[in-house]
Amino acid sequence: KQEVTQIPAALSVPEGENLVLNCSFTDSAIYNLQWFRQDPGKGLTSLLLIQSSQREQTSGRLNASLDKSSGRSTLYIAASQPGDSATYLCAVRNYGQNFVFGPGTRLSVLP
């Protein structure tokens, strides 16, 4: 059974800092991995999707990497802004299975 963990559980940084969010999964035979953002009381917004054959994906100030062999993914946020404050969820999908979500990292970027 796939299990997904995220470290840290919460993070508070001053505006402008670069930061890294970590995601680990137990079953490396994944189909893809996706990072989502969730604002308080809201649904999920997809940020980046990495297929199992890919090593990384980039979108603007966001970069996500994937290391299947070690069961890890990182989300790198460059030059953080207060508007980046949200909960970031990592979700892993195995072949023929649905997403398994991590518990999330609550990010606060202080102005």
Added chain:
Amino acid sequence: GAVVSQHPSWVICKSGTSVKIECRSLDFQATTMFWYRQFPKQSLMLMATSNEGSKATYEQGVEKDKFLINHASLTLSTLTVTSAHPEDSSFYICSAPGEPREETQYFGPGTRLLVL
């Protein structure tokens, strides 16, 4: 990207009543939709997979008689929480897969349920 809506966005009800939550794909068809539940400061847990034209598939530990799912059309799935109790209070989110080549899912904004 595709849009998924949910209605209502929040609901407060008395214990013992039933509550219906709608999930709609606004600009695309979805033969499959997924229902998740999220407790405060916890992650999303898949409850069931809604299939248009057939019975829903429930995850282990989810009572199918309590959480009734109906996928009435290619753009609408409903989740009915029957005889709701305070422990059913949660944030319910639905999602629908995008085009096969997109490999992603589109999530609704969620419905917050509070059972008094």
